[in-house]
Amino acid sequence: MTNPVRSRILAPILIPVAIVLVMGGFVGGVAALLLYNTKTGALAFATVAAGGILFAASLAAGRERLDARAKVVLSAAAVLPFGIGLGVATGAIGDVPDEARMINVQPLITVPEDAPVIAAANSLEYCLPAADGSCVPTTTWDVVPSAATETISFVFQNLEPQIPHNVVITLLEGTPDDPRAGEVITESTLISGVSDEYFVAEGATWADLPEQWYFFCRVHANMNGVGTVINAAG
Numbered sequence: 001m002t003n004p005v006r007s008r009i010l011a012p013i014l015i016p017v018a019i020v021l022v023m024g025g026f027v028g029g030v031a032a033l034l035l036y037n038t039k040t041g042a043l044a045f046a047t048v049a050a051g052g053i054l055f056a057a058s059l060a061a062g063r064e065r066l067d068a069r070a071k072v073v074l075s076a077a078a079v080l081p082f083g084i085g086l087g088v089a090t091g092a093i094g095d096v097p098d099e100a101r102m103i104n105v106q107p108l109i110t111v112p113e114d115a116p117v118i119a120a121a122n123s124l125e126y127c128l129p130a131a132d133g134s135c136v137p138t139t140t141w142d143v144v145p146s147a148a149t150e151t152i153s154f155v156f157q158n159l160e161p162q163i164p165h166n167v168v169i170t171l172l173e174g175t176p177d178d179p180r181a182g183e184v185i186t187e188s189t190l191i192s193g194v195s196d197e198y199f200v201a202e203g204a205t206w207a208d209l210p211e212q213w214y215f216f217c218r219v220h221a222n223m224n225g226v227g228t229v230i231n232a233a234g
């Protein structure tokens with residue numbers, strides 16, 4: 001093949017392929033750069049990069065021909081944020097712990113369908129949501145833990161408008177008929193109704209609880225009861 005023939009046949013194939021490869025590399029590189037940054041770093045990089053591109057574009061649009069100095073400034077504005085972002089992403093700049101990088105961020109917690117549910121419809125007592133949409137007042141809570149996790153976790157529905165409630169789980173003092181709060185095992189976030197929240201305790205598992213335990217509302221101590229974990233298997 002002679003040179004002209006080679007370029008006539010191959011150039012139309014090779015040039016687009018090269019362009020696609022370069023674009024793919026650039027997009028992949030930017031994606032990796034964002035993923036290996038912290039959230040703040042990725043946001044800062046995206047902002048600065050966008051600013052740099054705008055700056056470069058406006059500078060370039062404002063002149064017929066660019067002199068050498070303008071070219072240097074333009075290139076720096078476009079390339080600098082990428083360089084810094086790459087430095088942070090590869091660990092060359094800053095001291096970013098691995099778990100703070102976007103790629104290692106925990107996914108948003110999903111609520112298991114079989115998560116135990118308890119609710120508050122007033123400030124007197126807890127209630128258990130029933131299949132018919134009502135909430136049955138209760139001073140006991142038989143918990144069947146979700147099969148998905150051993151950690152103490154449940155959905156707390158605050159059905160009372162604008163009033164904060166939560167669920168504090170403690171050891172049981174006194175007797176089941178005359179229960180009192182003991183040592184706090186875990187305490188869910190106070191939420192104001194009408195709202196619900198999937199609460200996941202840190203470290204405490206259902207198996208850590210004694211056969212009977214106590215639960216109450218941090219705001220309304222009269223909202224309380226005795227809980228029992230029912231083993232789904234038996």
Ligand SMILES: [Cu+2]
Pocket residue numbers: 120123164165166217218219220223
């Ligand atoms: Cu309450």
